[in-house]
Amino acid sequence: DTAVSQTPKYLVTQMGNDKSIKCEQNLGHDTMYWYKQDSKKFLKIMFSYNNKELIINETVPNRFSPKSPDKAHLNLHINSLELGDSAVYFCASSQDRVANNYGYTFGSGTRLTVV
Amino acid sequence: GDSVTQMEGPVTLSEEAFLTINCTYTATGYPSLFWYVQYPGEGLQLLLKATKADDKGSNKGFEATYRKETTSFHLEKGSVQVSDSAVYFCALRVYGNNRLAFGKGNQVVVIP
Numbered sequence: 334d335t336a337v338s339q340t341p342k343y344l345v346t347q348m349g350n351d352k353s354i355k356c357e358q359n360l361g362h363d364t365m366y367w368y369k370q371d372s373k374k375f376l377k378i379m380f381s382y383n384n385k386e387l388i389i390n391e392t393v394p395n396r397f398s399p400k401s402p403d404k405a406h407l408n409l410h411i412n413s414l415e416l417g418d419s420a421v422y423f424c425a426s427s428q429d430r431v432a433n434n435y436g437y438t439f440g441s442g443t444r445l446t447v448v
Numbered sequence: 449g450d451s452v453t454q455m456e457g458p459v460t461l462s463e464e465a466f467l468t469i470n471c472t473y474t475a476t477g478y479p480s481l482f483w484y485v486q487y488p489g490e491g492l493q494l495l496l497k498a499t500k501a502d503d504k505g506s507n508k509g510f511e512a513t514y515r516k517e518t519t520s521f522h523l524e525k526g527s528v529q530v531s532d533s534a535v536y537f538c539a540l541r542v543y544g545n546n547r548l549a550f551g552k553g554n555q556v557v558v559i560p
Contacts, residue, residue: 373552376537381547383546389547423491436494439493
């Protein structure tokens with residue numbers, strides 16, 4: 334059983350298109366995250382939801398919109414895709430909002446290529 | 449704010465060599481410290497962690513000790529294998545903050 338699953342694994346699309354990436358976790362965690370990893374492997378947090386409530390919203394273009402229908406799902410919708418959006422996007426989840434003993438569990442990533 | 453600094457640049461070494469990756473941190477509160485590993489084409493996996501000063505985390509032959517006096521959490525392995533080739537990330541999380549702050553990562557390449 335996959336703990337944090339993302340779909341699709343690969344996504345190739347043209348500039349200007351709208352696309353979504355889905356994420357689901359079966360760990361019972363109440364907090365989920367989206368990270369962007371650039372070509373130099375640098376990880377940048379984008380969003381975080383705790384029990385469907387947005388708690389982290391970094392400086393991200395408003396073309397990016399997260400949606401959390403329930404605490405087990407966090408989807409990322411991207412409008413009007415640009416070349417600079419090409420990256421690997423990782424979903425993650427964690428067990429508790431306050432306790433810091435726990436790290437995150439990551440999905441395997443979605444490699445987005447905008448052409 | 450909370451931040452992690454990893455040594456610059458990739459690390460290339462021969463099989464069975466000793467590996468050290470430096471990690472230092474700045475924290476606004478009391479942090480837990482983590483090392484994550486990313487194998488090619490995969491997501492990040494938790495390698496080890498330490499939640500209080502002087503704790504040593506260990507896994508798969510890797511070790512790191514939480515040093516509060518030097519604000520460090522260096523990763524070590526005594527004898528690396530080709531299969532250890534990956535990107536390694538140091539991270540911290542402060543109590544009361546759900547944000548995990550990552551370092552920039554170090555690419556490790558082990559040559560047979």
